[in-house]
Amino acid sequence: MYDLWIAVIIGIVEGLTEFLPVSSTGHMILTGHMLGFEGAKAETFEVVIQLGAIFAVAIIYWRRVLRLFGFKDQAARAKTQRINLLHIFIAIVPALGLAFVLRDQIKLLFSPETVVIGLIIGGIFMIIAEKQQPKITATDMDQLSYRQVLFIGIAQCLSLWPGFSRSGATIAGGMMAGATRAAAADFTFLIAIPVMCAATGYELLSSYDQFTSDDIGFFATGFIVSFVVALLAVVTFIKLVGRLKLTYFAYYRFVLAGIVLLYMAFIGF
Numbered sequence: 001m002y003d004l005w006i007a008v009i010i011g012i013v014e015g016l017t018e019f020l021p022v023s024s025t026g027h028m029i030l031t032g033h034m035l036g037f038e039g040a041k042a043e044t045f046e047v048v049i050q051l052g053a054i055f056a057v058a059i060i061y062w063r064r065v066l067r068l069f070g071f072k073d074q075a076a077r078a079k080t081q082r083i084n085l086l087h088i089f090i091a092i093v094p095a096l097g098l099a100f101v102l103r104d105q106i107k108l109l110f111s112p113e114t115v116v117i118g119l120i121i122g123g124i125f126m127i128i129a130e131k132q133q134p135k136i137t138a139t140d141m142d143q144l145s146y147r148q149v150l151f152i153g154i155a156q157c158l159s160l161w162p163g164f165s166r167s168g169a170t171i172a173g174g175m176m177a178g179a180t181r182a183a184a185a186d187f188t189f190l191i192a193i194p195v196m197c198a199a200t201g202y203e204l205l206s207s208y209d210q211f212t213s214d215d216i217g218f219f220a221t222g223f224i225v226s227f228v229v230a231l232l233a234v235v236t237f238i239k240l241v242g243r244l245k246l247t248y249f250a251y252y253r254f255v256l257a258g259i260v261l262l263y264m265a266f267i268g269f
Contacts, residue, residue: 006037007222011049014222015229018053019189019237021126021168021249022256025050026115029162030260033112041210043110047203048219052226054196056234057189064190082142083187090146091153091191096198098157103206109162112260118163119257123250125158129172130247138179141186151177152187156195166192172246182242189238 013031017024028046032038037045058065068085099106138144144152155173159166167188174184211219 004218004221006032006035007045007049007218008225009035010037010046011052011222011225012229014046014049014226015053015056015231016233018050018226018230019057019167019234020241021122021165021171021246022253023115023118023122023159023163023165023168024053026118026163026165029110029115030112040107040207041215043107044203044207044210045219045222046110048200049222049226050196051200052223053230053234054192055227056230058193059231060234060238061190061193065193083144083190087144087146087149088191088194091149091156091187092195092198094150094153095156095160095195099160099199100202102160106160111162112264114161115163116257116260118161118165119253121161122158122164122168123253123257125164126168126172126246126250129175130245133175134178136178136180138174138183140180140183141190144174144179144183144187148174148177148179149187152184152191156191166195167241168246168249171241175246181246185238185242 010028010031013027014024017027025046032042032046068083068088138148152170152173155169155176156166158164158169167185170188170191171181171184174187175181179187
């Protein structure tokens with residue numbers, strides 16, 4: 001069994017980065033590489049513990065999720081809600097379908113070198129979204145059209161490349177489609193719930209035969225740590241992402257990519 005401290009460290013990294021457009025998967029790959037935790041089991045672990053962070057989002061958005069299924073309290077009935085399950089379906093199908101078809105090829109991209117590429121290209125994409133945003137037609141999540149959520153869903157496909165960032169791709173895609181940064185961020189965090197549940201479930205079904213009973217404690221530790229850290233950070237980070245320009249996160253990505261490149265050049269990764 002792997003040392004539990006590795007699960008704790010990677011769980012903390014995941015919990016802190018899942019809600020920022022900096023690529024939690026990329027950070028986990030880089031961290032895992034430095035800790036010597038790599039291979040098929042590490043790749044599955046990185047997907048599974050993301051679900052812990054997503055559960056934190058589910059707690060924040062639980063009323064919104066229930067309303068999607070028709071459960072409304074008195075306060076909710078007084079509000080206009082346009083977002084429905086069809087919006088969610090349209091937004092998640094492109095990435096989930098592509099991930100299903102290209103799962104084996106995507107696994108080959110889980111390396112520090114490809115993460116650096118994703119960090120840089122993803123950062124450029126985010127800067128373009130800030131500079132080229134069209135006329136705003138959706139100032140909050142409930143004003144998003146089916147066309148806009150389809151564009152967000154297509155943009156989400158870019159995040160299948162490790163280091164690109166799911167939230168970075170979808171927020172930028174939403175802005176390019178005419179949504180405000182805050183509206184795109186809210187929708188991004190909402191669709192993270194079904195996307196990560198589906199990804200984790202499929203990963204576990206595909207890889208369960210590789211696990212032993214000794215792995216349960218390791219996976220559970222990472223999951224719990226990720227959930228707790230994300231729960232403590234989620235409210236602040238969701239507000240932060242909605243207010244700060246993507247450009248600032250892009251600069252961070254460039255700096256991180258530069259540090260990794262220097263490390264690889266002079267020390268070896």
